[in-house]
Amino acid sequence: MRKELCIKNQMTELEKVNQFIDEICEELGLSMELTMNLNLVMEEMVVNVISYAYPEGSDAEIELLAKSDDKELTLVLSDQGREFDPTMKEASDMSVNPALREVGGMGIFIVKNLMNKVTYQRLQGRNLLTMTKNIEN
């Protein structure tokens, strides 16, 4: 399976991302839980790109690629924004009471926890975030 989606750097495009992930999960026959988790992962990372990679109000495109074999589903997020490595973003300490720690800092932590591998590359002026999930039963 190989599917691509190109979206604008606007929050309203999240609905398309959601549909894209739902379609992939349905095609691969993935569980409800995995579908929810993959939607969560993609939303967190797309929101990151929209929020940090481009100046506010600028028009840009973000590309999503999904490919799979029997064992793995790989999701690649690619944009031409400023260099931004979300894997380096410091996560909050989850052993501290959420009411007492700084608000946020959970997105990348969730993504790293739900996926098997998350890697970032800066390649030819593009941010490339590659996330892999084992889908073997």
Place this chain on the structure above:
Amino acid sequence: MTQILKEGGKTIIKTGSRIDTMNATQFEQDIQPALKDGGVDLEMDCTDLTYMASSGLRIIQKTMRTVMQLRGQFKMTNVSPEIYKVLAMTGFTQFMKVEQKKG
């Protein structure tokens, strides 16, 4: 859609099916009256909730903080097993009462 119900001295916030980046701000606004007005005993009923992003977790975080300052109580009920796992992963289940959906 978020619903706010009063039951004796208790306030129940009944969530819609999703709390995501698109509707989190609306959800936060919707629950503000419950935090001002007798919101010391608060229950967030998640029966209809099937999806929550970190934007939703941030609102729960802020709500915990407000309720703590008001010396009140705040719990989540009827949480799906999938969402419970995310709440456990991010430390929420250790510091607040989170009840899973039965059956």
